[in-house]
Amino acid sequence: MTGNAIEVRGLTKTYGSLSALDALDLSLPYGQVVGLLGENGCGKTTLLKVLAGLLQDHEGSVEIAGAPLGPESKARVSFLPDVSFLPDGARVAYCLDLYGDFFADFDRARAEDLIGFFGLERSMRLGQMSKGMREKVQIALAMSRKARVYLLDEPISGVDPAARDVIVQGILRNLREDSLLLISTHLVHDLEPVLDGVVMMRHGKVLLTGQVDDLRARHNKSIDQLFKEVYSWSAN
């Protein structure tokens, strides 16, 4: 046990002959908001799914909040997938009930607060919502579990810039000090102001990781600029 929120050693996940994760090592402490960055297909979703306990048949060791992958680690992780997982016909109130039934650590008051913060109503039906509104419902649910590790897969993709700001504020609202928030995104510029750290991936490995302030000072550029440069060098 390391005391870290996430401790990964030599994680390899293959799909047939393709290595989606290739002997990946990663250590992330509590109390951080960390951006998981990288090109399409570099393995971000695969990594988040392994950490969430949703993918089997991988090699290497993974510890989440001190627990190896299993029922205990799953109970400590709140995962937001990049796809809609709630039924179209459901109203927000039903989704709140569902999460309450499913997750012992679900804080309904916190979810209702977030639903209000996002300007949504409990009586609204998901099938009648825009993509951004649905995204907000799913975020309100995922962020209202009292988890130690939150894994969000592209939570602000496909929503307009104004909605992105509100969503990011909602994600950070009530975030506990003793938790880790790992967010995969291509929208580096939008998330940079709230990130403490970044993990940049390429071909199933960690290419670069560090604290945002250190990286900015060392390279004398924004994370958005650094990201673009790192990927143009490593592509050559």
Ligand SMILES: Nc1ncnc2c1ncn2[C@@H]1O[C@H](COP(=O)(O)OP(=O)(O)OP(=O)(O)O)[C@@H](O)[C@H]1O
């Ligand atoms: N179920 C699957 N079966 C076969 N190959 C898969 C499967 N899921 C992912 N892959 C492959 O694994 C690699 C990593 O995919 P992954 O979805 O983790 O990337 P990503 O970094 O999240 O990409 P994006 O930024 O486009 O969401 C890709 O080459 C992808 O084609």
